[in-house]
Amino acid sequence: MVIEVAAAIIDNEDGRILIARKREGTSHAGLWEFPGGKLEPDEAPEETLKRELMEEMQIAIEPYAYFGTTDHMQGSRMIRLIAWRAAFIEGSWVLTDHDEVRWVKPQELRHYAFAPADAEFVKQLSV
Secondary structure (H helix, E strand, O other): OEEEEEEEEEEOOOOOEEEEEEOOOOOOOOOEEOOEEEOOOOOOHHHHHHHHHHHHHOEEEEEEEEEEEEEEEEOOEEEEEEEEEEEEEEEOOOOOOEEEEEEEOHHHHHHOOEOHHHHHHHHHHOO
C-alpha cells in the first residue's frame, strides 16, 4: 500500500526554511518535518499543500517548484513524500498538528531530529 503525502519546503525572504515539530499524540510526535499532508483522491500535491497548511497552521502558501519525491517504508506501508518549494504568503499561525514552528537556515536543518520520510530532503537542502 502506497500513501502519497505532500511536503512544503517553505522559504522566506531571508532564505530560511519553515520546519514544524509534531505535537504529542500524533504520529512522529516530537520530530520535526516539512509540513504538509496526505493527498486526497485526484488532488495535485500543490493543492494538497495549500489545503493542509490552511487547515493545520492557518497560513497561506504558494507552491512554485517541484523539489523531489522519496519513498520510505513505515511498517507495512510505503510513504511516498512529494516535496514542493513554496513561498509563505500570510497567516495567523494557529497550530493544530504541531506544537512549534521555526524558520531555520538550510545548514541548520541537520541539527534537528526529523521524521524518517523527510531525511532525504534534509540532506539535499543542508549541503
